[in-house]
Amino acid sequence: MTLELVSAEIELTNSCTCETYDEETDTATHSEYCYGDCFTEQRAYLAEAIDAHLAAIGLLDADAIRIDCDAIGWQRRAGYAIVESTADGILDALAINGDYTLNFWFGDNYTRCHATRYSHDEPTGSGLFTFSAASTDETELSA
Ligand SMILES: [Zn+2]
DSSP, X not given: OOOOOOEEEEEEESSOOOEEEETTTTEXXXXXXXXXOHHHHXXXXXXXXXXXXXXHTXXXXXXOEEEEEEEETXXXXXXXXXXXXSHHHHHHHXXXXXXXXXEEEEETTTTEEEEEEEETTBTTOOOOEEEEEOOHHHHHHHO
């Protein structure tokens, strides 16, 4: 029997999440010093889940994927992007200059996925980023 994933939330933030462990008090506190791998490790973990989603919907390494969002930035404008159908393509498209946090939600054994971004201009969160197959025309645009 395979265990089915009902839903999962994975967060990625580009501010440092390194912790220092204090053996005497048995507590971990935010580190003054960044060991440098905190973002890379979180991103790699999230990328695996995104790949699982792309595989579940048959778009892993497809030519392109379409990202839609109905509210981006302080003006909360709608937008979309056509990017390479990989975790890197998606994560690079959602990255912005400055601090941000991405909150990804996966459901129904990775067949469903959406994401919200929190940043200086999106203090209460962007709209939902959704992912779908790009049409042939859109795929040509991205080439
Ligand atoms: Zn760090």
